[in-house]
Amino acid sequence: MAAGGGGGAGGSSSSKTYSFKVVLLGEGCVGKTSLVLRYCENKFNDKHITTLQASFLTKKLNIGGKRVNLAIWDTAGQERFHALGPIYYRDSNGAILVYDITDEDSFQKVKNWVKELRKMLGNEICLCIVGNKVDLEKERHVSVQEAEAYAESVGAKHYHTSAKQNKGIEELFLDLCKRMIETAQVDERAKGNGPSQSGGARRGVQIVDDEPQAQSAGGCCSG
Amino acid sequence: MHFRVSPITMSIVSSLPQAFTKPTISVDKKAEEVQSFYQQITLYYPDHMSEERDRLLDNIEKLVMTRIYKSVFCLHSSQDEQKDLFLHKRIKSLSWVTPRMLQLPLAEGSQEEKNGISCSVTALIEMDSKRAPQDKLSCVSKACNYLYKSIQSCKMEPATADDLLSCLIYSTLKANPPRLWSNLEYITRFCNPKRLMAGECGYYFTNLCCAVSFIETLEASSLGLKQDEFKRLMQGSEVTTCVSGNGLSILQQIQKNKELLVELQHRQDTLFQKAKCLGKELEAWTRSVQVEIQEIVSRFPLDAKAPPESCV
Numbered sequence: 001m002a003a004g005g006g007g008g009a010g011g012s013s014s015s016k017t018y019s020f021k022v023v024l025l026g027e028g029c030v031g032k033t034s035l036v037l038r039y040c041e042n043k044f045n046d047k048h049i050t051t052l053q054a055s056f057l058t059k060k061l062n063i064g065g066k067r068v069n070l071a072i073w074d075t076a077g078q079e080r081f082h083a084l085g086p087i088y089y090r091d092s093n094g095a096i097l098v099y100d101i102t103d104e105d106s107f108q109k110v111k112n113w114v115k116e117l118r119k120m121l122g123n124e125i126c127l128c129i130v131g132n133k134v135d136l137e138k139e140r141h142v143s144v145q146e147a148e149a150y151a152e153s154v155g156a157k158h159y160h161t162s163a164k165q166n167k168g169i170e171e172l173f174l175d176l177c178k179r180m181i182e183t184a185q186v187d188e189r190a191k192g193n194g195p196s197q198s199g200g201a202r203r204g205v206q207i208v209d210d211e212p213q214a215q216s217a218g219g220c221c222s223g
Numbered sequence: 224m225h226f227r228v229s230p231i232t233m234s235i236v237s238s239l240p241q242a243f244t245k246p247t248i249s250v251d252k253k254a255e256e257v258q259s260f261y262q263q264i265t266l267y268y269p270d271h272m273s274e275e276r277d278r279l280l281d282n283i284e285k286l287v288m289t290r291i292y293k294s295v296f297c298l299h300s301s302q303d304e305q306k307d308l309f310l311h312k313r314i315k316s317l318s319w320v321t322p323r324m325l326q327l328p329l330a331e332g333s334q335e336e337k338n339g340i341s342c343s344v345t346a347l348i349e350m351d352s353k354r355a356p357q358d359k360l361s362c363v364s365k366a367c368n369y370l371y372k373s374i375q376s377c378k379m380e381p382a383t384a385d386d387l388l389s390c391l392i393y394s395t396l397k398a399n400p401p402r403l404w405s406n407l408e409y410i411t412r413f414c415n416p417k418r419l420m421a422g423e424c425g426y427y428f429t430n431l432c433c434a435v436s437f438i439e440t441l442e443a444s445s446l447g448l449k450q451d452e453f454k455r456l457m458q459g460s461e462v463t464t465c466v467s468g469n470g471l472s473i474l475q476q477i478q479k480n481k482e483l484l485v486e487l488q489h490r491q492d493t494l495f496q497k498a499k500c501l502g503k504e505l506e507a508w509t510r511s512v513q514v515e516i517q518e519i520v521s522r523f524p525l526d527a528k529a530p531p532e533s534c535v
Contacts, residue, residue, distance in 0.1 A: 017273060021420060033383050053371045054381040056426040073426055074384035076433070080445045081388060084433040091420050 017067040020180050023088055024074045025113045026098030027106045031132045034163035035098060036072050039173055044163055061177060068177050072096075077109075085113070086120055093180045094126040096172070101131040101160075102139040107147065114154050124187075126179045127156035128172060135162040243287075244294040253295055254412035257287065261415055280415050285355040288413055292354045295413070297405035306404040314399045314438060319456050324446040325393050328386045329377045339373025339390070342366075344398040351401040356414035359406060360424040366394060367427040384430075392434045407432060 026032040033054045037043050040057040055074040060067070075088040089095070097113055099106040110129060117125055129151045131142065144160075151158035157175065161168035243253050261280060268276035297303050322331055329336040346366035353359045370390040374382040400406070410428060411419070419425040437445070443453035 019417075019420075028383075028385060033381065037381065051381045052368075052375050053383075053387070055384040055387050056423055058423075071422070071426075073429075076384045076388040078385050081385070081433070081437065083440065084388075084436055087429060087433050087436060090429075 017069060018181060018184060019069045020071070020093040020177070021091060022070060022072050022094040022096060022176065023092045024072055024096050024098070025077060025085075025110075027077050027100075027103075027109050030098045030100040030103070030106050031163050032074065032077075032096075032098040035096075035130070035132060035161060035169060036074070038163045038166055039169050040072070042166075044166070059173075061174075063174070063177055063181065066181060068181070070173070070177065085116055089117060089120055089125075092121070092125060093183070094128065094176050096128045096130055096176070097156075098130045098132050099142065100133050101142050102133060102136050104141045107131075107142045111150070114156065118154065123155065124183065126176060126183060127151075127154065128159060128176050129156050130159045130161055130172060132161050132163060134160045134167060135164050243291040246294070250295050250298060250301055250412065253291075257413055258416070260287075277417070280417075281357060284357060284413075284415055288356055289354045296409050297402055303402075303405040303408055307402045310404050310435070310439070311399060311401075314396055316457060317396055317438065317441075319459070320393070320396055320446065322393060324448065325389045326447075327389055327393055328374050328382070329390070333377065335373040335376050339369050340394055340397060342369040343391075343394040347394060347398040347400045350406055356410045357418065357424075359410055360414065360418065360428055363427045363431050364424050367391065367430065370394065388430055388433055388437075391430055392437055395431070395434045395438060403435065407435065 024032050024036060034044055036057050037051065037054050040059050041051060043051070057072045057074075059070045059072070061070060062068070073088060073092070076084060095113075095117055097110045099110045114127060114129070117127065129147065131144075131147055148158045157179075159168055159172045159175075161172060163169065243256065261284070264280060264283060265276060268279075297307065322329065322336070327336070329339065343366035346362050346369065349365075350359045350362040353362060367387060370387060371382050374386045374390060378386070395403075407428075419428060443450045446453070448456075
């Protein structure tokens with residue numbers, strides 16, 4: 001599996017800029033839109049919302065002197081669009097899989113996506129499983145133990161959030177970014193001499209996706 | 224730094240087109256060369272100059288691709304042309320798909336729906352007329368932004384990926400953009416990968432790829448239809464391609480008008496005959512009046528010379 005696409009930017013200088021692509025997955029009603037809007041715009045069900053869309057959002061962070069450009073891609077989660085997932089996932093560094101703690105079905109959906117992501121992107125991708133709506137703790141239908149155990153079994157991290165009360169969201173994204181930086185650094189070291197090769201050598205989105213990434217790395221990595 | 228790089232890149236750029244327009248080299252090979260050329264340019268720039276580097280890359284991409292466009296876009300030798308025709312036919316056969324089947328988040332028949340869709344249709348069609356990958360991409364972005372606006376004004380909340388994708392599928396069906404497949408392939412091959420990977424344009428492009436993939440593979444269940452209903456619509460579409468949605472009501476109107484005209488013709492015919500009758504009757508009447516007058520005159524000759532006063 002080739003490079004984490006955005007491992008980002010080159011140069012061996014001390015100030016690096018990482019560009020990460022994060023896909024957002026979850027059924028329609030789990031609140032994934034509220035989650036990112038809360039994070040990027042600090043808004044929740046705002047009556048005066050002027051944001052045109054919540055499907056592509058960006059955020060700039062600075063983590064311990066490392067600059068991070070985060071691009072958050074919402075994905076179409078309806079059942080009829082299920083087969084299109086792989087087109088969205090391509091080259092992503094992280095995935096946030098959201099379920100509603102009051103809805104058992106939404107958790108099952110998350111499990112399906114995890115399988116698909118691992119199959120396509122292997123261990124390169126940092127997975128976050130997020131139980132949203134903890135403000136509705138009384139109506140919980142997905143047990144904490146079960147969710148956390150599952151997350152651990154697939155090498156993902158589990159988080160609890162409430163977009164309504166603005167709980168756990170900053171932590172979620174910060175943690176994810178740190179993990180993605182680590183992965184990118186490991187990746188760079190593995191490549192040895194060519195720090196600025198990461199990312200750029202790969203071709204972007206491929207339309208035909210029979211064999212993910214097999215041929216796309218191609219001969220461009222001559223370095 | 225900037226000044227040291229420019230002459231080098233310029234000399235590479237000017238030597239490029241000859242190499243890239245050779246007909247003996249396959250398109251994929253050319254794409255690889257172009258990509259590694261982009262790569263070489265990025266190597267000259269340190270990280271803190273990333274903005275300048277991106278701007279330079281944009282310009283170089285535009286220059287190179289505009290020059291070699293004809294030798295790499297939709298060649299007869301490639302499979303792209305076949306794929307274009309296939310996709311064109313497929314979209315044509317799906318002309319009966321309605322906004323409701325795709326569950327568009329737009330109020331049906333509203334002004335927002337019509338405006339948003341028609342503007343994005345125009346933008347999608349425009350894509351084929353641009354040469355540089357980035358210009359093609361900005362057509363896709365434009366299409367999506369029109370859709371966002373109408374979604375937002377109908378829903379009163381920010382558009383999600385599901386909203387955008389369903390609208391984009393509908394626009395793509397309505398637009399049937401020329402050489403759609405070739406355009407997608409061309410962008411994938413020759414665009415600066417950084418744009419496609421994480422940038423906003425890349426997101427919209429990915430959605431367009433999703434829309435095309437959805438259109439290629441869609442079946443009855445994707446539109447919430449029953450199998451036989453889907454089959455019937457697919458078969459019907461060959462005969463009555465234009466008879467969907469608006470087309471139907473227009474055809475009904477024509478039929479109605481035709482019936483009205485036939486009735487009018489009939490009424491005019493009777494009117495004409497009756498008028499003829501009336502004419503004849505009038506003629507006969509004048510004649511009969513004349514005859515009558517003649518008769519009266521002959522019966523009572525005018526002898527009014529001498530009214531015999533004496534006899535009173």
